[in-house]
Amino acid sequence: MTLVPVPRSLRPTQRAIAFAESLILQVCRAAPDPAYLKRLRTQFARQGIRAAVAQHDTPALFNWLVEVASYQGISDAIAWTFMEEHGRVTWADLHAAFARDPACPKLASFAAFCGCRYRKASRTCAHPEHFPGCPLPRHPLRKGSLNQAAYALYLFLKDGCRGDLVAWIDAQLAAADWPGAPDRAQRMREALLRPLAGVHGFGPKVASMALSDLLLGTDPKREHWLTTGAGLIVVDTLVHNWLHRTGILHRLDAEHAYGPACYQSGGCAEIIEAVASRIDARQFNPAFPAVFPRYLQKAIWAFCAENGLGICNGNRIDDSHSCADHTCCLSSNCHRIALRSAN
Template sequence: MFNWLVEVASYQGISDAIAWTYMEEHGRVRWGDLQAAPTRGPACPKLASFAAFSGCRYRKASRTCAHPEDFLGCPLPTHPLRKGSLNQAAYALYLFLRDECRGDLVAWIDAQLAAADQPGAHNRVRRMREALLRPLARVHGLGPKVASMALSDLLLGTDPKRERWLTTGASLIVVDTLVHNWLHRTGILQRLDAEHAYGPACFRPGGCAEIIETVANRIDARQFNASFPAAFPRYLQKAIWVFCAESGMGICNGNQIDDSQPCGSQNCRLSPDCRRIALRPAN
């Protein structure tokens, strides 16, 4: 699971094709690599535990960190990852799984969800979701977008008898630039007085994720597939992404329209209600 999670984190901030090509050419970091790393001579005290790791500040380009006196003996920079923050993410995740999860991510998820679960509570799903996302937010490089993407795939692909996993996985929303920009262009953010720049604000109260969840709770997803849960925010978010992405329908995509001008399409099904707000003002 570590190998898979750290690879998911490697896809952030760049196209999937470029990230995959880089990993194919330069290799991937594996659990066994990090498990053996602390035994390779003197190491930085940051690697002692997950709690101690915060503030590593390794930079690949400048080859600097928070403890330059230990740099030459530190195994963290030795892995040929695309950028220094990915090296930090790999070690932070390794230490989190080792120290916080006691080496058993599945048992940790079960325990977190069970502790947060309050059957019948109006905020039951949110409580369980936050029970996973809040601790993972402490892992360098695992922001809400990356953590939601990884956890959603893991939880939804599990045993159908794990109701907590399935319910929580269905609620996890991944807001990337395509989804945020669509909410902006259509005028949805403007109508709801929720305009904000892409980034952490997308996951804050009133942001993109909450808007999508609110709408998804009003749509019975079982009309699309009888095996789906009635409320399926992740499915709605993925539908928006497919509508915009070049690898999907590619309709509301900045590479297909002039993003400095309002969209001129009259064939889109959303045309009657779309406000066609440009992302950037015209020069």
């Protein structure tokens, strides 16, 4: 197992990292999931995503990615029900729309699309003179931002990836790979996340969630994909709030509001990555990568989520006061910091 050096922003706090390691290891043992990769790969085989990767089927991968993006900001059940009732936007839908040569200059290319500013409720956009003939608002998606996300992703795949997402991923990872470098996984991760940051609706959380599953769940023979996917961390409110309540953020002098700061230097993602370099994930399944930040993040989420162990969340804890659950397996070490003290 190769240890990743503790990031510079966290180096003065080795004891705090050890504290975080102890708590996260306890969480991993409380909610073990040795079948995580097997379950993910079985699911993707059943959905046809593994075949889509093997065949470089970008339209099929687009359809899947757009659906993944549709789950953000709302419960999975509500998002799924809306899509079942109103339908999903597909590559074929957008291919047909662009075949009609829309007049709006925002639809000319991926670079031009920035600043579309479509609003579903007010039916406004950056070029209202083209609104009546624009195909973008015609798809009955849950909110206007998802319409923009679909069109931005389509244009990114056409322009930035030259129509082949799998080949683009392979090329990006190969160019960023420095064999033996301690920050190898980080370099490859950023080679994917930075370009995708320009795609409307695919911020760090959504992009990390989709890419991690895709890279881990489709082709076990692609070592670049496995290493990168293992390092992609999804920080939602459950994960962020747990890091706050336990005192990990406080001990690391890394307290911040939930949002973009979670992915910045010294934020939640970097903390989990630093701890992952100290916990050999093969103890949970010998087939796992030794350094597996995504697995640690999933364990924290499962510890908190209602459809996991449901132990540490706002439904169980009055966030205006310290947690009073002394039956929790973390109770002897957790700092029990009231969440609202961070606001």
